[in-house]
Amino acid sequence: MLGALEIRDMLIIDRLELSFQPGLNVLTGETGAGKSILLDSLGFVLGWRGRADLVRAGAERGEVVAVFDLAPGHPARAVLDDAGFPDSDELILRRVNTADGRKTAWVNDRRASGEVLRRLSETLVELHGQQDDRGLLDPRGHRDMLDTYGRLGPQRDAVRAAWSARSKARKALEEAEIALEKVRAEEDFLRHAVKELDALDPQPGEEAELDIRRRLMQGAERIREDIARAATLIGSDGAEGAAGDALRWLEGVSDQAEGALDGPVVALGRALVELDEAGRGVERALEAMSFDPLELEQAEERLFAIRALARKHGVLPDDLGTFAGDLREQIAALDAGDADLANLRAALEAAGGAYDTEAGVLNTARHAAAHALDEAVMEELAPLKMERAIFTTAIRPAEPGPTGRDEVTFTVATNPGAPSGPLNKIASGGELSRFLLALKVCLTGTDSGLTMIFDEIDRGVGGATADAVGRRLAQLADGGQVLVVTHSPQVAARGTHHWRVEKRVEDEMTLSTVRAMTGQDRIDEVARMLSGDRVTEEARAAARALMAG
Structure with missing residues (x-):
């Protein structure tokens, strides 16, 4: 879980300290106030590749510190051990970017490479947005997601073992053929x-x-x-x-x-x-x-x-x-070469047959899991006003490998009779947001210790649909941690913790700040999101109703 984020001299942020909590953490504010800068800064300290000009104008360097609390057995601990870092319940990531572009990172006060940061980030944070190509929109990860959803670990392990045995048998045959050919030449x-x-x-x-x-x-x-x-x-x-x-x-x-x-x-x-x-x-x-x-x-x-x-x-x-x-x-x-080769070929054929059997078992299990996932996603799409859309987990033959011989792709058809295709090719912005949210709700039960971030995933929706989005984000945050950047009052009203991002001008310099919204301030912020700059009592009453519902 992300516990704290400290940003110094990054873009239009001079100094900012945020303490996040479990549950649904909401960030709101006017367009251009700096909400995306917070995500850019978090991505920077996590080693993600992004924009290069992050240092605030006039500053010598920018710095971001992120503090994560690690539960026992958290996957980040294995990454730390593999990289030679001491284990700890608190993980402190710090990264500095100088004005000339040099970047230096530390993990718990020890120098670390950007690669180590990126490996840690995969176990710490999951970002979702309409243009997200790191998570649900990346077809390369769909097979793993389906296997995790279907709890197909034992079947995958059996396929991996069979693939390893087949590979060893193939290698033994190839080595024997090469050795025999060499001996025959002499x-x-x-x-x-x-x-x-x-x-x-x-x-x-x-x-x-x-x-x-x-x-x-x-x-x-x-x-x-x-x-x-x-x-x-x-x-x-x-x-x-x-x-x-x-x-x-x-x-x-x-x-x-x-x-x-x-x-x-x-x-x-x-x-x-x-x-x-x-x-x-x-x-x-x-x-x-x-x-x-x-x-x-x-x-x-x-x-x-x-x-x-x-x-x-x-x-x-x-x-x-x-x-x-x-x-x-x-x-x-x-x-004895010919006899030995015959035995090795027979062993390879047997190993190949065993692999085919295990891959077939995994394929059957994947089809069953895909059917269950499709039904679960369709149930989630109805409250999001997409009951006419069709979500399908497509499984196609692929080249055999250690994870089987299946290619898995999440596809959608926005209307009955319309052609289906990959999520990011078929769905519009608002539709894509809802597809991603429905899919994530179905897949979340398998996540382990991830902080989920949704960047304006509610864009293009409103009313009852936005309320459904807010409820599902709150459901995702139950027992975990979700950060959502939103312009939707229905989503903001569901937050357990609320921050407003604002811009101010000091000495002709634009700076971004973040204020915690509690009590009346939070009611006023939700009311502003409902009615605009002029907050009326009617808007406040509507905000209270949203927050109570």
Whole structure:
């Protein structure tokens, strides 16, 4: 609900503070007094796109502040959360326009963009007038209005879910077709590569083992001859044999040497043991370095083949096995591709059938809701002196989408037998006002926390019709908030709160002011609207009667 509106230096308003209340808030005044400026200023702080020259002549900047009270669960709270603003029961919007055209906005004292203001405005205010293209006259919103009126949320949710499932199935099929086509383009390469890899069958770690074995065999050719010479010198024909002979000679005479040879005999025995161990080690080395030249050639060929394949496919030698597995999976997918595509096409067909079913259910429900809405609007048109008019909610086929496959348009025929058409194309100004009001009365029960503004929606009607308009505006305001700019005394008489917009001249400058009308002032204002500038007692009596009725 709009609680307060403060305007400074906007057009012909120097400073104005208004406190609005729940119920029907009426703004009256002479033509040109500045009533439209109030709406322009409110639209400015809500981020609506409007006239650019809003700053009062001679002022450096204009400023508008609007204060809204938010009930728990109000849709504006979700917008605040999505935009990163703290939640609050009071929402303060402030927007400044400098004389050079720069605009700056704040939401609860934090800088905000015009887009955030516009998103908030959609949850805060609904403007209706004879030239309104934001609400009831915009066919793009008629389908949503009908669904809300018919409480078709569950059916729409089912259609949206079915559309999402269908879209996912279509995407899966398209991706599979693209992937299969890509694999088919590389089929020859894939099969040749797998055949080549399978023939070589490289194992993890094999490249390193082959490299070590190759280097050992290459090194063995260079050192084996020296090792063989060393083995001869160490063995029985060399040092070991000589040491053995020496040990036997010493042992044969050690008893006669009075112990002088005991130490050398023991040392020589140890030397023989070490020589034997050294000889065995050299022999083992020789055996290890024994290889067939053909083995070296084979190792080199395999090593080079593994490295060549790794370079060819751009992978590490140890990853060739994994790479081969990936290629086999692609070939398997290629071989199973047609079957997979058939399954995906079947899934898409099933998802499409489910969508068609849910869209059909929604279509049936929309037709039922449209029939109920048409009857409700027709009942409202009779008291508005349009009982011969025909209101029809037209439902036509449309391109399938997440909200179904229906196009919804509110159409009217002003007289029996006359062609029907969109509201804003067929109805005249006064007729359009009454159509909009009747439609809004029927749709209002579904609104949530909106402040409704009607800009001279009673233009072109009077008498009993204007009284019916006033009664329906009061009905709309019951339990909510409605602001109406009006020239009709019948409408003004129904207001629970009344303001008069006036012009005054100060220092040769025209300024607009707003006064709250209560008591006798309000009676006089309604009387003025009845009789003109000269207010008579008869007019006052008529005003009292209107306000009492």
